[in-house]
Amino acid sequence: MAGAKKVGVGHIFLPNDLQIKIDNIITKLNISAAELSSKTSESFKNIDEVLNTVLVILGWVLVTCTFITSGVFLLVHNVVGDTCVAMDEWVARPHTHTALGDLIPCVNAATANESLSRSKEVTFELIQVVNEVILNVSNANFPSRIFNPPLSYNQSGPPMPILCNPYKPDLTDRKCRPGEVNFDDASTVWKRFVCNTKVVAGNEICSSVGRITPNMFNEMTGATNKSQGLYLYVPFLFKIADCTVARETLGSISSDYCPGVELHSKTIVLGLVVVSTTMMLSIIFWMILAKQRKHRRYSKKYTNQEGPLMAGYKL
Incomplete structure (x- = not known):
C-alpha cells in the first residue's frame, strides 16, 4: 500500500x-x-x-x-x-x-546317628514280631482236637507270606526275598487270609478257612504301618536333624x-x-x-531498542 x-x-x-x-x-x-x-x-x-x-x-x-x-x-x-x-x-x-549357625541349629552327629540306629532297630524288631506270629502261630497247623487260644484258633488254609524286613540283624540294608510281601502290599495280601470268626468260651476262633482273625489282621497291619513310617521318614528326619537337607539345599543355591x-x-x-x-x-x-538463550534474547532486545536512538542522534 x-x-x-x-x-x-x-x-x-x-x-x-x-x-x-x-x-x-x-x-x-x-x-x-x-x-x-x-x-x-x-x-x-x-x-x-x-x-x-x-x-x-x-x-x-x-x-x-x-x-x-x-x-x-x-x-x-x-x-x-x-x-x-x-x-x-x-x-x-x-x-x-x-x-x-545361630539361625539353623543342628543336632550333633553322635546324637543323630544314635537316633537313626535306634529307629532301625525298632523297625527290625517290629517286623520280627509280626513274622514270628505268622510263622509260629498263623501258619502253624495244630490238630483239630487241640484248642488253645491264642496259639490255636482253628486256623487253616494256605500259609500266609511273611513281611519283608528291610534290615539284617546287624541293621544293614537287606533285599526282599521271593515270597515276602513289602509294606505297600502287606495289608492287601493278608486280607485274603482273614477268616470268619465266632466266639467260643470268650475266645475268637475261625469258623471258615483262614489264617488270621480280623482282630489279628488289624494288629498286624498296625505294626506294619508303624514299621513303614519309621523306615520311610526317620532317615529323612535324621537328615533334617543333622542339617544334611539344609546343607544340600543351601549348597545348591550357592553354587x-x-x-x-x-x-x-x-x-x-x-x-x-x-x-x-x-x-x-x-x-x-x-x-x-537455557541461560545462554535467555542472555542472547535480552541482548538482541537491548540492541533493537538502542538502535533507533543512535540513528536519530547521528541524523
Whole structure:
C-alpha cells in the first residue's frame, strides 16, 4: 500500500483522501503487527520458562529416582553377597559358630546317628514280631482236637507270606526275598487270609478257612504301618536333624544362583549409575543452554531498542 500511494501517471496521483486512508490503514497495521509481535514474544517467553522449569524438575526427579534405585540395588547386591558368603561358610562348617549357625541349629552327629540306629532297630524288631506270629502261630497247623487260644484258633488254609524286613540283624540294608510281601502290599495280601470268626468260651476262633482273625489282621497291619513310617521318614528326619537337607539345599543355591545374581546385580548397578550420571549432565547442559538463550534474547532486545536512538542522534 505504501508503494501504491506514490504511484502516479504523469502528473496524476491517487486522490488525497485515499492517500490519507492508506496512511491510516498502514498505521493500524503497524500497530497490530507490533502488538502481535509483543504478545507472541511474551507467550514464547512464558512457555519457554514453564517448559524449562518442567524439564528441570522432571530431570531432577528422574535423577533422584535413579539414584534411589541404584542405592536399593546396591543394598540388594551387598545383602545377596553377604548371604552367599554366609551360606558357603555354613555349608563348609555347619557345626561351628558362623553367621547362619545361630539361625539353623543342628543336632550333633553322635546324637543323630544314635537316633537313626535306634529307629532301625525298632523297625527290625517290629517286623520280627509280626513274622514270628505268622510263622509260629498263623501258619502253624495244630490238630483239630487241640484248642488253645491264642496259639490255636482253628486256623487253616494256605500259609500266609511273611513281611519283608528291610534290615539284617546287624541293621544293614537287606533285599526282599521271593515270597515276602513289602509294606505297600502287606495289608492287601493278608486280607485274603482273614477268616470268619465266632466266639467260643470268650475266645475268637475261625469258623471258615483262614489264617488270621480280623482282630489279628488289624494288629498286624498296625505294626506294619508303624514299621513303614519309621523306615520311610526317620532317615529323612535324621537328615533334617543333622542339617544334611539344609546343607544340600543351601549348597545348591550357592553354587547355582549366587554367581549369576552377583554378576547381574553388578551389571544393573553399573547401568543405573551410568544413566544417573547421563541424566545429571543432560540437566546441567540444558540449564547452561537455557541461560545462554535467555542472555542472547535480552541482548538482541537491548540492541533493537538502542538502535533507533543512535540513528536519530547521528541524523
